[in-house]
Amino acid sequence: MRLEKLLSLTHGNAAYWSAFSAAGDRLATASLDNTVKLWSLPDGAHVGTLKGHGDGVCFVGYLADGRIATVGLDRTARVWPAEGGSAEITFTGHQDYLTSGAVQKSGMLLASAGFDKTVRLWDAQSGRSLAVLTGHTANIQCVALSDSGKLAASGGDDQIVHLWNLEAGTLLRTMPGHTRGIEGVAFSPDETRLASACADGCLKLWNLGGELIANIKTDAIPLKSVCFSPDGRWIAAGAADGAIRVWDYASEKLIATQPAHRNTVYGVTFSQDGKLFASTGFDRTIHVWRVIAEG
Amino acid sequence: MNTARAGSPFCDGVSRRTMLKAGALAMGGLSLPQLLAVEEATGRKSQKSIIMVFLSGGPPHQDMVDLKMDAPVEIRGEFKPIPTNVPGLDICEHLPLLAQRMDRLAVIRTLVGSVGRHDAFQCVTGHGPLNQPPGGWPSLGSAVSKLQGATESGMLPFVGLAPRMKNRPWGDPGQSGFAGQAHAPYCPNAEQAQFGLNGLSLDQLHNRKALLDSIDRLNRQADKSGALEGLAKNYQNAFGLLTSSKLLDALDLEQEDPRVRDWYGRGAQENAGYGDAGPLMNDYLLAARRLVEAGVRVVTLAYGRWDWHGRPHGTNFENARDHLPIFDQGLSALLDDLHARGMDKDVTVVVWGEFGRTPVINKNGGRDHWPQVGCAMLAGGGLRTGQVIGATNKLGEHPVERPVHFQEVFATLYQSIGIDPATATLPDQGGRPTYLVDSMYSPLPELV
Numbered sequence: 001m002r003l004e005k006l007l008s009l010t011h012g013n014a015a016y017w018s019a020f021s022a023a024g025d026r027l028a029t030a031s032l033d034n035t036v037k038l039w040s041l042p043d044g045a046h047v048g049t050l051k052g053h054g055d056g057v058c059f060v061g062y063l064a065d066g067r068i069a070t071v072g073l074d075r076t077a078r079v080w081p082a083e084g085g086s087a088e089i090t091f092t093g094h095q096d097y098l099t100s101g102a103v104q105k106s107g108m109l110l111a112s113a114g115f116d117k118t119v120r121l122w123d124a125q126s127g128r129s130l131a132v133l134t135g136h137t138a139n140i141q142c143v144a145l146s147d148s149g150k151l152a153a154s155g156g157d158d159q160i161v162h163l164w165n166l167e168a169g170t171l172l173r174t175m176p177g178h179t180r181g182i183e184g185v186a187f188s189p190d191e192t193r194l195a196s197a198c199a200d201g202c203l204k205l206w207n208l209g210g211e212l213i214a215n216i217k218t219d220a221i222p223l224k225s226v227c228f229s230p231d232g233r234w235i236a237a238g239a240a241d242g243a244i245r246v247w248d249y250a251s252e253k254l255i256a257t258q259p260a261h262r263n264t265v266y267g268v269t270f271s272q273d274g275k276l277f278a279s280t281g282f283d284r285t286i287h288v289w290r291v292i293a294e295g
Numbered sequence: 296m297n298t299a300r301a302g303s304p305f306c307d308g309v310s311r312r313t314m315l316k317a318g319a320l321a322m323g324g325l326s327l328p329q330l331l332a333v334e335e336a337t338g339r340k341s342q343k344s345i346i347m348v349f350l351s352g353g354p355p356h357q358d359m360v361d362l363k364m365d366a367p368v369e370i371r372g373e374f375k376p377i378p379t380n381v382p383g384l385d386i387c388e389h390l391p392l393l394a395q396r397m398d399r400l401a402v403i404r405t406l407v408g409s410v411g412r413h414d415a416f417q418c419v420t421g422h423g424p425l426n427q428p429p430g431g432w433p434s435l436g437s438a439v440s441k442l443q444g445a446t447e448s449g450m451l452p453f454v455g456l457a458p459r460m461k462n463r464p465w466g467d468p469g470q471s472g473f474a475g476q477a478h479a480p481y482c483p484n485a486e487q488a489q490f491g492l493n494g495l496s497l498d499q500l501h502n503r504k505a506l507l508d509s510i511d512r513l514n515r516q517a518d519k520s521g522a523l524e525g526l527a528k529n530y531q532n533a534f535g536l537l538t539s540s541k542l543l544d545a546l547d548l549e550q551e552d553p554r555v556r557d558w559y560g561r562g563a564q565e566n567a568g569y570g571d572a573g574p575l576m577n578d579y580l581l582a583a584r585r586l587v588e589a590g591v592r593v594v595t596l597a598y599g600r601w602d603w604h605g606r607p608h609g610t611n612f613e614n615a616r617d618h619l620p621i622f623d624q625g626l627s628a629l630l631d632d633l634h635a636r637g638m639d640k641d642v643t644v645v646v647w648g649e650f651g652r653t654p655v656i657n658k659n660g661g662r663d664h665w666p667q668v669g670c671a672m673l674a675g676g677g678l679r680t681g682q683v684i685g686a687t688n689k690l691g692e693h694p695v696e697r698p699v700h701f702q703e704v705f706a707t708l709y710q711s712i713g714i715d716p717a718t719a720t721l722p723d724q725g726g727r728p729t730y731l732v733d734s735m736y737s738p739l740p741e742l743v
Contacts, residue, residue, distance in 0.1 A: 012565035014609055014617065032608065034569055055569055058607060073607050099607045114607070139659075141606075157658065240613075263616045264609075282613045284563075 001234055001246055003258045003277055003289035007044040011037060014263075015280035017101075019061045019068075020271040021082075027278060028068055029286045032056035036070055038084055041276070041288065048084035059101030059112075063124050069110045071101030077112040079124050089127045093120060102145040102152070105272070109149045109166075113140040119154050121166065131169040135162055142225075144185045144194075151208070153194050155182025161196050163208065173210045178202065184226035184237065188249070197223035197237050203247070205235075214252050220245060225267050229291075230274045238265025244279055260287055342446065343641050343712045344587040345435065345676070347595045348580070348626070349415050349457075350648035351465035351572040352602025355662050356670035357654060357691040358615050360386050360683075361404045366690050370654045373612040381681045389619035392627035398681035399630050399639070401742055403671040405685025405694035408701045409650040411666035413602070414464030415457075418647055419595060420472070421705035421732060430724030433478065434469025435708060436593035438731050440478035441721055442714055446590035449541050454586050455480035456579045456596040461571035468595045473723040480595065483546050545589035548578055555632075556581060560624040566600075567618075568608075573597030575618060577625035584632050587642050592712065598622070601648055605661020611652070612660065630674055643676025643711040645704065654690045667693050671704060676711035678742040702736040710738040 011031035018029045026047075027039045036057055038048035053072035061069050066082040075094040078087040091112070098114035108125040117140060119133040138157035145152050151172070152164040161175035161182060175196070184197035193213065194206045199222030205214040220239030227236055228249070235247045242261040247254050261281030269278050270291070277289040355372075357363050362376040362385065376385035379397035386394055386402075393400065410423035417423060419434040433441065436453035445452045455468020471479040544550060560577035567575045575598065583594040599618050603611040626646065633639040651669030652662035668687055674680060685697040706716040709731060716738065720728035 012563055013568070014613070032569065033565060056608060097607045139606075262620075264613050282609055282617060284617070 001248075001255055001294060002292050003244065003246075003256065003260075004292055005287055006042065006276075006290050007039075007288040009037070009039055009044060009046075009286040009288070011035070011284050011286070013056070013284060014282040015266065015284060015286045016056065016058045017060050017267040018269055018278040018280045018286055019103075020269065020276060020278065021062050021066070022064075022272055024271045024273055024276060026062075027286070027288060028060045028062065029278075029280060030057035030060040030070060031284075032073075034072075036060050036068070036080075038068075044288070050080050050084055050087075052078065052087050055097075058099055061101065061103035061110075063103055063108055063110070064106055065108070065125075067124070069101065069103050069124055071098050071110075071112045073097050073099075073114075075114075077101060077110055077120075077122055079110070079127075089124065091120070091122045091127075091129065093129060093132070094118065099140060099156075100142045100154075102143050104145045104149045105147050107149045109145055111143050111145050111152055113143040113154055113156075115139045117156075119143055119152060119162075119164065121152070121169075131166070133162075133164050133169070133171070135171045135174075136160075138181075141181055141183050142185045144187055146187045146191045147189065148191060151187065151191065153185045153187065153196075155185050155196055157181040159198075161185060161194065161204075161206065163194070163210070175206055175210050175212075177204060177212060177215075180222065183222055183224045186226045186228050186235075188228050189230055189232045195226050195228065195235055197226040199223065201239075203235070203237055205252070216247065216252055216254075218245060218254075224264050227268050227270060229270050230272055233293075236268045236270070236277065238268045238279055238281075240264040242281065242283070244268060244277075258289075261285060342590070342638075343676070344591065344643070345439070345593045345708055345712055346580075346583045346587060346629070346642060346644045347419065347435065347593070348583075348644065348646040349418050349465075349573070349595060349597045350599060350601045350646065351415070351462075351567075351597045352413070352600050353648045353650045353652055353664060354601040354670065355603065355611060355615065355652040356404065356406075356668065356687075357652070358387055358611065358662075359390065359619070360402045360670050360672070361687055361691055362387060363654070363689060363691045366654070369656055370690055372656065374615070381683075384683055387615075387619065389616060390623045392623045396627055396630050399634065399674050401673045401678060401680045402683045403673070403685055403699045403704070404668075404683055404687055405696065405698045406647065406651070406669040406671050406701065406704070407667070407694060407698040409666035409669060411650060411664060412464075413462070413664075414649060415467040415469075415595075415597065416464065417701055418649060419467060419469035421702050428473060428723040428725075428727070428729050430473025431470060433472035433474035433721065433731075434480075434595075435705065436469045436480050436595060437471040437474040437478040438709075438721060439593050439712055439714065441474040442719060443592060443712070446592060450590040451481045451542060452592040453478065453480040454542075454591050454594050455482045456484055456582060456594060457482070457573055458484040458566065460566045460573060460597070461569070465572050466597050468597075469593075473729065474721055480593075481542075541589050542586075542591075545585040545591070546582060548582060548585075551581065551585070559628040559632075560621055562621060562625065568600030568602070572600030572602070575599040575621050577621065577628070580625045580629045581632075584629060584636075584638075584642075588636065588638065598625075603652070603661050604663055605657055605659030607659075610660030611656065611662045626672075633675055639675040640677045641675070643678065643708060644674040645671065645708060646673075647671035647704075651691075654692050668698075671699075673704070673707070673742065676708075678707070678711065680742075682741065684739065684741050699739065700736055702732050703739050706732045706736050707738040707742055710743055 013033035055073035096115035140156035180199035263282035
């Protein structure tokens with residue numbers, strides 16, 4: 001597998017996260033410049049900007065109905081129309097900076113997490129708060145939702161992955177073992193595995209019973225972000241050295257190291273058909289890549 | 296691009312038109328025409344000038360020019376030093392272009408006396424904000440404006456390039472203080488105004504001038520002494536400030552060779568950080584060069600956002616990797632440009648922020664405020680460059696050799712522009728002659 005760069009897009013400040021629309025014809029990018037920019041694909045034309053957050057935007061995702069969810073450092077999560085405009089819903093309640101968010105690809109769940117050590121769940125349909133998940137003892141840096149909406153995972157400066165049962169609103173289990181802060185978590189598409197990327201450069205794979213399946217050591221310190229390809233074939237991670245690393249999930253073998261950014265890679269994501277990939281960097285750029293599966 | 300974004304009034308909100316109103320220009324007792332008359336009488340045409348680059352937020356000295364490789368990991372940071380063209384002087388690996396030009400810079404590693412406030416005040420005035428004399432301390436540019444005036448008709452002595460920003464104290468280009476509002480900086484990048492004319496078209500202005508000329512003619516007929524002749528000429532000069540294209544031309548970077556803008560690095564127009572600090576805008580460095588070349592005596596600008604407390608706004612080192620290469624390109628281009636144009640002996644460049652940053656890296660990967668010591672860089676102005684002044688202890692906590700106070704830098708700057716800080720005074724608002732720099736401070740002997 002290799003990545004071939006298609007486009008480079010820019011923000012006025014660090015780019016934190018990006019998300020492809022379900023059809024793959026739009027890319028939304030979140031930035032420390034307080035905005036989310038909307039781009040058409042494949043031409044990369046800038047088609048809109050979401051303005052309203054009072055601080056940087058750390059997460060953006062497309063909801064199942066096509067609307068856009070964002071999480072801002074300003075302690076709010078918001079839901080926006082697909083074509084832009086003003087936020088339709090603003091979720092409040094967090095007590096400190098937010099660092100991360102996640103959406104359920106096939107539903108309307110939105111998760112947000114941050115320095116108040118809580119993960120909060122929101123219903124993007126009704127605008128209701130669903131749960132406040134407590135248990136972390138330090139700043140949370142990352143959160144993920146399973147596609148089924150039954151599970152959430154989170155990690156942060158307490159170095160322990162937390163797995164949450166969303167149906168019960170309870171902590172399912174914790175997964176200690178990392179030696180520095182956890183910067184990224186992701187569920188495998190089949191919801192049997194969890195990947196966690198750590199500031200110590202280790203990528204760990206867990207089963208949902210909490211067993212460590214693999215411990216992949218890298219020279220990328222810190223790792224900053226992680227995601228699975230939609231078919232579960234690959235795991236990609238972004239790191240402070242500006243490179244994207246891709247592993248074959250089955251063999252756990254590193255199959256690509258792609259220099260990409262001049263600063264930390266804050267976000268990595270595949271399009272839903274797996275044909276495109278986007279990376280967001282503290283260097284203010286977003287690169288859109290074509291995924292070329294070789295062999 | 297015109298850096299005069301829609302033009303502006305003066306930074307204190309007083310428009311040039313207001314200043315001109317009815318010819319009653321209160322300039323610390325002198326009207327603008329009178330001041331221009333003094334200029335003409337003295338025949339002074341100094342081209343000495345100062346460009347002050349304010350690194351809004353407090354740059355991390357230990358990650359730029361004073362790396363502490365023997366310190367523990369929680370202090371040392373992520374960057375490695377590289378050698379420069381000055382033997383024995385190493386700086387950060389992310390400043391490779393400046394490393395090749397360190398013979399044209401003097402690095403102060405022991406800047407002390409910071410009052411610890413998050414604003415530009417001390418960097419632009421040399422003083423803390425407490426216990427100010429009546430009228431308040433004038434900033435460097437305002438003091439120079441008052442003491443030296445404009446270099447020529449149609450030119451302003453003091454320009455502040457900072458745009459309006461959320462954290463306004465970072466965008467403070469320098470108050471006029473007891474120098475008087477007439478010596479406030481002209482701020483072309485402030486919002487919602489048109490250059491100087493405050494909405495008045497040139498035709499309208501000329502109509503008003505014609506009216507004033509008519510009144511003047513009547514006065515001259517009444518006054519046979521001829522005294523009003525000179526005054527009229529100086530009104531002409533005052534109008535020249537508004538109507539001359541020289542200043543506007545200097546601000547209009549579209550007139551610059553695009554290759555020169557590329558060489559400087561252009562930069563981002565958006566305010567850095569979260570809209571609260573100066574833009575990381577290398578065009579401003581180029582504009583500063585154009586302005587001093589055109590005859591402006593003092594140009595200040597706020598550059599970037601250096602207040603790097605860490606996540607979630609990025610670690611100190613992520614932000615440094617963002618800012619330093621752009622800063623490296625821009626400042627290097629400015630130094631080369633001034634040198635190539637033969638201006639480096641006349642133009643003093645000073646680069647600094649309000650304080651340094653904590654030796655210990657905090658839990659969010661940031662460094663916090665550290666007024667105990669900071670750094671500064673000076674270039675040009677006939678200063679003895681290619682040297683380091685001062686040394687900090689092995690953790691970068693405090694000076695162990697040659698602490699340098701803000702006011703010593705100011706004394707050096709005043710001297711470089713031709714003002715003797717030991718003798719020059721301005722009357723404060725109570726009329727008391729006031730030295731610009733406390734008497735205990737002198738120009739840095741290492742540099743002058």
